[in-house]
Amino acid sequence: MRKKLAILGSTGFIGSATLKIARHLNLPVAALAAKSNIDLLEAQAREFKPELVAVYEEGPARALRKRLPEVRVVSGMDGLREAAGFGDFAMLAMSGSLGILPAIAAIEAGKQIGLANKEVMISAGELISNLAKKNGVEIIPVDSEHSALFQCLKGGRKEEVRRLILTASGGPFFHKTKEELERVTLDEALAHPNFRMGPKVTVDCSTLMNKGLEMIEAKWLYGVDPKRVEAVIHPQQRIQSCVEFIDGVVMALVSEPDMLIPIQYAITYPQRMEGVLPPYDFIKNGTLTFFPPDKQKFRCFGLAIDAMLAGKSYPCFLNAANEVLVDRFLKKKISWIEIGEKLEKLISSHDPQNLLTLEAILEVDAKAREIASVV
Numbered sequence: 001m002r003k004k005l006a007i008l009g010s011t012g013f014i015g016s017a018t019l020k021i022a023r024h025l026n027l028p029v030a031a032l033a034a035k036s037n038i039d040l041l042e043a044q045a046r047e048f049k050p051e052l053v054a055v056y057e058e059g060p061a062r063a064l065r066k067r068l069p070e071v072r073v074v075s076g077m078d079g080l081r082e083a084a085g086f087g088d089f090a091m092l093a094m095s096g097s098l099g100i101l102p103a104i105a106a107i108e109a110g111k112q113i114g115l116a117n118k119e120v121m122i123s124a125g126e127l128i129s130n131l132a133k134k135n136g137v138e139i140i141p142v143d144s145e146h147s148a149l150f151q152c153l154k155g156g157r158k159e160e161v162r163r164l165i166l167t168a169s170g171g172p173f174f175h176k177t178k179e180e181l182e183r184v185t186l187d188e189a190l191a192h193p194n195f196r197m198g199p200k201v202t203v204d205c206s207t208l209m210n211k212g213l214e215m216i217e218a219k220w221l222y223g224v225d226p227k228r229v230e231a232v233i234h235p236q237q238r239i240q241s242c243v244e245f246i247d248g249v250v251m252a253l254v255s256e257p258d259m260l261i262p263i264q265y266a267i268t269y270p271q272r273m274e275g276v277l278p279p280y281d282f283i284k285n286g287t288l289t290f291f292p293p294d295k296q297k298f299r300c301f302g303l304a305i306d307a308m309l310a311g312k313s314y315p316c317f318l319n320a321a322n323e324v325l326v327d328r329f330l331k332k333k334i335s336w337i338e339i340g341e342k343l344e345k346l347i348s349s350h351d352p353q354n355l356l357t358l359e360a361i362l363e364v365d366a367k368a369r370e371i372a373s374v375v
Contacts, residue, residue, distance in 0.1 A: 003267065006031040006086040006111070008054075008102055009093030011040040013197050014116040014142065014259065018091045019044060021264045024276050030087035033080050033102075035094070038064040045071055052086055054079035056098070081105035089267060091142070092117050095200055096323055097365050100124050104358070107137045114266035116142035118217045119323070123316040124361045125220030140266040141221055145214055147262030148240035148253035153222065155243070155251045163244040164218050167234040168211040168293065169193055169257075174233060178297055184336035186329070193235070203326045204300075207339055208293060212304020216315045219308065226308045231301075233291040255280060299340030303347055312352040313364045320368035321346045328373070342375050 005027055009015040011034040022029055033054035034041045038061075045053050045068055053073045055061035061075035074082055080102045084090050090106040091114045092099055099117035106113055107128070115121070120128060132139050141150050145166045153161070172191050173181060189206040190199060197205070204210035211231050219226045240262075242252035255261050260276055295302030300322065307314035325342055328334045334342065346368070355361050 002027065003089045003112070004028045004030040004087035005089050005091060005267070006033075006083055006106075007091045007093065008033040008080060008084060008099070009091075009095065009116070010034055010044055011037040012093055012095065013201075014093035014263065015091065017259050017263050018093065018114075018267070019048065020276070021260060021267055022048065025264070025267070025273060027267070031083040033083040033094070035098070036060045038067070042067050052083055054083040056080055077101055085109035085111065088112060089114065091263075091266075092120065093142070095119070095198060097123050097320060097362075100358075100361070103128060104131060107131050107135050110135055110137060112269075113137060113139045114142045114263070115139050118143060118213050119319050121217045121220045122213055122319045123365060124355070124358070125217070125315070126355065127358060127361065129220050129223075139221065140269050141217075142259075142262050142266050143214060143217075144257065144259060144262045145241040146217065146221060147265055149218065149222065149243060151253055151265070152241070152243040152251040156245045158223065160245045160247075161224060161228065161243060162246045164222065164224060164229045164241070165244060165250075166211060166214050166218070166229070166231045166241045167237065167239050168208065168231055169205065169237045170233040170235050170291070170293075171206040171208060173206055174235065174291070181297065182335070182337045186332060186336075189329070189336055199330055200323070200326050203329060203339075204322070206336070208298040208301035209304055209322055211293070212301045212308070213319065216304060216308045226311075229308070231293055233293050234288065235291075236285065236288055238285050238288060299344060303340070303343055307347070310352065313355050313360075314347070314350065314352055316355060316361055316364045317350050317368045318343070318347060320365040321372040324369050324372035342372070346372055346375055
């Protein structure tokens with residue numbers, strides 16, 4: 001197996017981990033892409049020698065061209081789309097709706113896709129699913145929970161599924177009271193108990209929005225009735241997620257909570273290869289506990305479930321508005337508790353639409369961002 005990789009979002013957590021797997025498996029890298037971090041991107045390009053490097057922001061792209069005169073450096077959305085079409089396997093790890101157009105480009109180029117950008121399916125799930133089917137492209141999820149569901153679903157047919165059960169760590173605030181949540185600081189929200197991730201995803205984990213978004217994503221990834229998608233708090237994060245079949249059998253994927261596992265599985269699929277982690281220790285990990293998530297205390301989670309069940313443009317609107325509100329929190333312009341409060345206000349005023357075209361998706365996304373920036 002010598003797949004050539006195109007990694008979009010190579011300077012982020014998932015992208016950097018993907019390059020670690022590329023080193024481990026000695027795989028060639030055809031293209032690298034990032035938003036603006038050219039210092040790290042330059043180091044990656046010098047090590048992996050890709051055919052193409054894409055930088056979304058034009059200013060940093062110009063600077064990188066001077067640093068890497070021997071490499072073709074492209075910019076803007078056109079550059080990201082071009083990078084997505086390189087190689088055999090496209091790792092889509094750019095956060096936010098910025099990843100929608102590159103995802104479409106990769107599908108239209110017929111590439112095998114590792115999807116680490118959940119916003120692509122949340123905002124444009126129907127469009128992406130139909131396009132992938134039309135082009136004969138299989139989308140392999142990279143989130144640890146969705147990788148677990150993807151693998152467990154191999155144990156039966158879709159019509160035999162009773163429930164898809166996504167597990168969640170509960171984040172750093174699972175045991176806090178509503179009163180304590182009103183005093184949450186930025187540093188506390190960025191302290192995830194199990195994973196080191198980018199700031200946006202880490203904050204989403206603290207509000208449980210990340211789990212709500214994954215539940216929405218499941219509808220499109222697996223073509224199931226959203227009423228069959230559930231979530232459970234599992235602080236140890238050893239069961240990555242599980243599938244219950246109609247005969248009562250539950251298939252669960254058990255592993256260390258390390259993103260290297262689902263990333264490697266996506267790259268090597270449908271094969272498996274020797275991993276980088278030591279054998280799983282059942283004795284050390286002998287205690288597993290489970291709790292129900294609190295939709296009232298974690299309002300973002302409840303709103304995501306409501307959006308999943310309502311369908312139409314609600315998930316797209318919710319995703320874009322949340323992205324802006326989290327950014328405002330990261331900039332200390334609003335409090336942690338206000339993310340959910342303002343999101344609820346915005347969702348209640350949204351006029352839902354049927355999203356059948358890319359233009360309609362981008363219009364809803366833009367509108368949500370506009371009003372979320374001032375609410």
